[in-house]
Amino acid sequence: MSTHTLVHQAVRNTTTTGRKALGDKLFARWFSQLVYAQIWEDPQIDIEALALKPGARLVTIASGGCNALAYLSQQPAVVHAVDLNHSHLAMLALKKAAFATLPDYQTLLDFLGSADRKQNPQRFRRYVAPQLPVVARQYWEGKDWRGRQRYQLFAHHAYRHGLLGRFIGFGHLVTRLLGGNLGKIADAGSLDEQRALFDRHLEPVFRHPLLRFLARRESLLYSMGIPPAQFAALREDAGGDLATLFSQRMRRLACDFPLAANPFAQQAFARRYDIGQQEALPMYLQSRHYESIRHNLTRLLGHHGSMTDFLDGCAPQSLDAYLLLDAQDWMDDAQLNALWRQITRTAAPGARVVFRTGGSRSPLEGRLAPQLMACWHTDPDYNRSLHARDRAAIYGGVHLYCKRT
Template structure:
């Protein structure tokens, strides 16, 4: 059973908060850990990711979707949901606990169907900084949206501006992630470095030189080391306290060292002309014009496919596990969990994987990411469940190396034996 097309169950800030509390809160509110969890919940209830930070190209390779595939994924900012449509799956069910992410995903789907040309669609989401976008919303998208999403985008933010105006004020400078990147740029400039300069590098060698001489030394600065040692400092990356610990473990507790290594891969692992994640981090937006590196859903060659297949996506305000309980046995071919498992207790992981196993068809594929390098499942999920799955270790390592977002320690692929 899937959600009805383009309809949401009644949702609100209160419902989003309650869902996030269930997912994130693992400690008593009176404890320090509990306080940090509740601060994260407060920060996460609004728009976090204007752009999702998992590489859809390696996802699509790992998922091996076919025209018969039914898949379940976390929606997040919606970029990957639309990008998966390029593989022509039969149905995509996208779930999320955050109403802002659901509204953004639905906006992208409605715009794909409603915009009159690729140029208009690209201007709206690729540039996201033109006053004409607000008029395009009213003319071509507004009537295609469900009531809840319209309420979100036509409502006002804390600055009393209508949220749809974000697309005339550079969407990618906003949201929790956009603000985090903005603060990071400010701190870099405070120490005499402008991260934007790397986007003009013509070769990886030039990128490496800029990283070594301008970016790497920042992580030895006292202010940077102090800030990154605080769990709240990474809320802008959507990293809750439990995930912070897993991430820090990769650097023996030295978060500055971990972030330096991840930034090094982002800056030097791929040429700028091929990596739109690097453009977002260092240039604070996509390269000028549609000829630059872009997510698949924004590429001109895929526009007609996205437009014609957008109706295949169902969007639900539910947790991943809750949606699985509504599916029949052996009903799904693919699952994308993003990094959600890093947030979970052992009990939640076992409940999730019991439902994944029940609903999986033979050969079904599960893709997820982790803050640290290893898979978090062994020793936490019941052996009787994991024995029914084949962990593709070598493939997972290869996908991790080729994930251009560079933010995660590992990308993992499990294939159902049946």
């Protein structure tokens, strides 16, 4: 089944009518290309919440592939990476092949960390391409919208591409036009400087009438992977004042965590990873995890399709951990309950589920069937602590649910 069809089925839920139906169609078309060159969920929070032990059996949404690789450092039995979008699975396959074939850690860091070295296209052709599955190789050797073979992105700041990368670039441009400067945050040398620079160069922009107007434009946020259903949840959480909500979340990203230990802020403000500081790199690119990830690469498997359909093919009690990102924000009640029937059936005793939400509330409360909800428990206080420590900082909530034994 094509990516467009899968995405359209995911966002076009059973209550879709009128304006939302048109929005869903537009989003499905927009989301059918590469959206995330890198993932925007903090794997350190995931690993803590899931209490991963060696031999765990995981299933996650692939997205940009970074976290699926990071989980390999925990010695799992298997990591299943599922995605509706074949572009994300091609990105995962490329990153996996880079680990398997590039000759050493420094070369890997040039290829996936800097992602702008002039030698990278030759490295792709010599090392990476022969290791790729046929479909992924066809994707990377195919042409992008500029008529350039896609693997050439890794000589041109790969993470500035994809819909989210281009949206971040657009955000930098708009901010400058409105008298601010996102890039100034990257000059900070301490948390106090980060806060001072945010107050000087960013906070006033969110009060500008044009920015407040743009914040209400639903289609503008498609490039962040926010479909109409999730936009509605954000609007409800914001009480209609989306500009203020976005300002608060940008402040968390800019001011709550040291830049030198936050790869998400590095990409948002400097538009690159600081490869000179290990803690500023995403977990999967840190040298301390290099050997364990390489050793466990065969345990990482990609699957094209929906999470519900994938789980339908799994045996009862065969999985220990589930990472749903923010996919449930897309779902209506029927889709949500179909997913959790499969999660509950396939979950081993003590299994754990982690997901993010655009708003602060869990979508399970008041929507999941009582017989399913009775199988799971959660701790709202602990969830709030997870959210407070999630360095990606763009979501309204991080939620952990544990299967009752």
